Amino acid sequence: xNNKLPSIVLIGNPNSGKTALFNRLTGxxxxxxxxxxxxxxxxxxxxxIGHKKMQVIDLPGTYSLVPESHDEAIVAxxxxxxxxxxxxxxxxxxVVDSTNLERNLYLTSQLIDLGIPIVIALNMMDxxxxxxxxxxxxxxxxxxxxxxxxxxxxxxNEGIDTLKNEIESACGISEIEQRLFTVPSPVQSALLPLxxxxxxxxxxxNSLSLSLAIRxxxxxxxxxxxxxxxxxxxxAKQDLNIIGFPSDTLEPVxxxxxxDQAVPKAEIPIDKKSKSEKADEILxxxxxxxxxxxxxxxxxxxxxxxxxxxxxxxxxxxxxxxxNWVATHLPAGLLTDLLAEGVIGGAGAIxxxxxxxxxxxxxxxxxxxxxxxxxxxxxxxxxxxxxxxNGRSVLPLxxxxxxxxxxxxxxxxxxxxxxxxxxILILPLMSCSARLPVYALMISAFIPNTKVLGFIGLQGxxxxxxxxxxxxxxxxxxxxxxxxxxxxKKSTFIMELPPYRTPLFRSVFQQVYxxxxxxVTDAGKIIMAISIVxxxxxSFPKIETENGKTQSIHNSFAAKIGHSIEPIIKPLGxxxxxxxxxxxxxxAREVVVSTLATIxxxxxxxxxxxxxxxxxxxxxxxxxxKSIFTPLVALSxxxxxxxxxxxxxxxxxxxxxxxxxxxxxIMMAYMTALAYFGSLIVYQGGLLLxxx
Numbered sequence: 001x002n003n004k005l006p007s008i009v010l011i012g013n014p015n016s017g018k019t020a021l022f023n024r025l026t027g028x029x030x031x032x033x034x035x036x037x038x039x040x041x042x043x044x045x046x047x048x049i050g051h052k053k054m055q056v057i058d059l060p061g062t063y064s065l066v067p068e069s070h071d072e073a074i075v076a077x078x079x080x081x082x083x084x085x086x087x088x089x090x091x092x093x094x095v096v097d098s099t100n101l102e103r104n105l106y107l108t109s110q111l112i113d114l115g116i117p118i119v120i121a122l123n124m125m126d127x128x129x130x131x132x133x134x135x136x137x138x139x140x141x142x143x144x145x146x147x148x149x150x151x152x153x154x155x156x157n158e159g160i161d162t163l164k165n166e167i168e169s170a171c172g173i174s175e176i177e178q179r180l181f182t183v184p185s186p187v188q189s190a191l192l193p194l195x196x197x198x199x200x201x202x203x204x205x206n207s208l209s210l211s212l213a214i215r216x217x218x219x220x221x222x223x224x225x226x227x228x229x230x231x232x233x234x235x236a237k238q239d240l241n242i243i244g245f246p247s248d249t250l251e252p253v254x255x256x257x258x259x260d261q262a263v264p265k266a267e268i269p270i271d272k273k274s275k276s277e278k279a280d281e282i283l284x285x286x287x288x289x290x291x292x293x294x295x296x297x298x299x300x301x302x303x304x305x306x307x308x309x310x311x312x313x314x315x316x317x318x319x320x321x322x323x324n325w326v327a328t329h330l331p332a333g334l335l336t337d338l339l340a341e342g343v344i345g346g347a348g349a350i351x352x353x354x355x356x357x358x359x360x361x362x363x364x365x366x367x368x369x370x371x372x373x374x375x376x377x378x379x380x381x382x383x384x385x386x387x388x389x390n391g392r393s394v395l396p397l398x399x400x401x402x403x404x405x406x407x408x409x410x411x412x413x414x415x416x417x418x419x420x421x422x423x424i425l426i427l428p429l430m431s432c433s434a435r436l437p438v439y440a441l442m443i444s445a446f447i448p449n450t451k452v453l454g455f456i457g458l459q460g461x462x463x464x465x466x467x468x469x470x471x472x473x474x475x476x477x478x479x480x481x482x483x484x485x486x487x488x489k490k491s492t493f494i495m496e497l498p499p500y501r502t503p504l505f506r507s508v509f510q511q512v513y514x515x516x517x518x519x520v521t522d523a524g525k526i527i528m529a530i531s532i533v534x535x536x537x538x539s540f541p542k543i544e545t546e547n548g549k550t551q552s553i554h555n556s557f558a559a560k561i562g563h564s565i566e567p568i569i570k571p572l573g574x575x576x577x578x579x580x581x582x583x584x585x586x587x588a589r590e591v592v593v594s595t596l597a598t599i600x601x602x603x604x605x606x607x608x609x610x611x612x613x614x615x616x617x618x619x620x621x622x623x624x625x626k627s628i629f630t631p632l633v634a635l636s637x638x639x640x641x642x643x644x645x646x647x648x649x650x651x652x653x654x655x656x657x658x659x660x661x662x663x664x665x666i667m668m669a670y671m672t673a674l675a676y677f678g679s680l681i682v683y684q685g686g687l688l689l690x691x692x
Contacts, residue, residue: 080224
């Protein structure tokens with residue numbers, strides 16, 4: 001933490017709106033979605049509160065301080081540090097879902113034990129009003145002994161100024177009276193040896209030491225603390241059982257009993273089923289639900305082609321015009337060639353596919369923010385269990401359609417290490433947005449835009465098949481990985497279903513903008529650098545011919561590199577140009593498009609700029625005169641990239657998440673083998689069937 005600034009910490013249950021509140025306080029744009037587990041590591045920002053700037057820390061969501069997963073352990077670690085006097089924040093903001101008060105306040109009751117000023121932010125008050133839930137905030141503040149209880153709606157910016165005022169006041173409190181939930185005297189007597197041990201070894205207060213003793217008796221451990229001898233723990237548990245308090249459920253029984261007495265009953269009208277419950281009868285139906293989900297995916301992938309065609313043509317035309325203008329208006333020379341062929345022709349080619357990427361991100365964000373994504377996890381749980389996973393793996397896998405990296409990070413919500421590892425290993429098989437330019441280029445160039453069954457476009461259907469192929473392969477491999485990786489721990493899948501909500505389109509477009517910006521800036525830097533290097537490799541050495549002209553591409557350094565690996569990839573239908581693209585795309589999959597664009601632009605020389613798809617269609621083998629690219633070659637290349645291991649950033653994240661190079665190396669090996677043999681089967685099988 002930044003010790004120069006006062007610090008406040010946001011803590012709450014998953015899907016309670018912590019990150020939305022964090023964004024309101026700091027003005028940042030962290031990802032917000034309507035399903036649990038979006039925040040999987042702490043986020044830090046600066047917020048102007050009163051006359052000061054304060055450091056705001058958003059911790060992952062957790063239901064209690066007994067962690068079940070990696071992200072929940074982050075919160076438990078922080079609690080242990082604060083309990084032992086390290087990096088104590090000035091104030092804790094306990095973010096509570098006002099529509100589910102008692103369950104959310106269980107975590108708040110654990111935080112109260114610390115003796116740190118607490119402000120409760122009763123979030124989602126807009127939903128409470130819709131349900132006619134009336135909460136007495138003053139009585140709640142008095143009963144819990146917190147500094148303030150403020151009704152807010154982070155989604156609609158309600159109550160934020162009042163919350164800031166109360167945070168400023170709470171941060172000014174130097175010392176507060178520590179309170180503890182009501183504990184019967186017989187229980188205190190049984191736990192006295194454990195309580196004394198914590199007090200002596202950690203120099204903490206009576207109330208906090210008793211709270212830790214209760215937790216230790218319940219779960220046989222306290223995260224972040226050493227433990228006393230087993231004999232002391234066993235004796236305490238035995239004494240509890242004798243007086244009629246089963247130790248295994250001691251903490252939840254005591255806390256919920258206290259909350260039942262302390263929390264004023266919210267007036268909740270009893271009426272018929274909610275709109276979400278009615279919708280779920282159809283959308284999560286055993287048979288209808290999956291059909292609807294497949295229909296939604298079909299619409300999304302069809303929209304990727306139909307909705308993006310005009311902006312893609314506009315960008316393509318703009319790049320063509322700019323490239324021709326540079327080539328004709330700037331002085332002839334290496335710099336002009338570099339700009340026209342390398343920078344504009346190479347790097348520019350990839351940005352043609354930006355509209356398709358934005359459409360994909362738009363629809364995925366809608367599914368997340370509406371609450372439908374959580375339903376998909378529930379629907380898929382039974383099927384996932386049969387292959388060694390559970391429904392909690394679905395959300396990271398679905399996130400992988402946008403990018404594998406945040407998907408891998410979100411596996412921290414999976415409590416079983418085995419299931420988390422299996423999910424990480426198969427997640428890169430989900431076709432991320434980096435593969436989309438490869439699919440789109442091949443499909444638009446070589447798959448005819450005809451209709452199947454009169455209403456489904458063949459191009460969209462081909463795109464669906466690519467995504468389907470990666471997903472099915474991932475599920476099949478998860479079964480084998482689950483058998484191979486041994487673990488004794490059995491996991492359970494429990495997920496709170498958030499209510500359906502109309503997506504806040506300001507947030508949706510914000511996410512689309514941020515992802516688009518990330519693609520242009522981060523991927524753009526890599527693509528630009530590789531395009532420039534490739535231009536030099538494809539342009540040199542220049543060889544003078546008898547008529548005084550230079551020919552470079554077929555005798556260039558790039559050609560030599562490509563020809564050196566051509567014998568390996570020839571059985572897949574690939575020539576040296578594609579081979580060079582396979583090498584460069586290890587940095588990022590989409591680089592293969594800019595690689596091909598750079599090579600064809602250099603080869604095209606002084607002629608007018610033509611689109612990459614057109615250049616690929618015209619390309620002929622100089623020996624046989626046959627087309628280099630055919631529908632079969634295009635299909636083979638797409639299958640290769642369904643499985644290809646090209647993404648160094650993904651492997652770096654896998655290494656960080658598994659703390660070992662073993663698993664990223666295994667991932668790289670099996671994905672490369674899958675890509676090669678999958679492409680080999682498609683191409684050679686197609687030749688045997690008479691396709692070309």
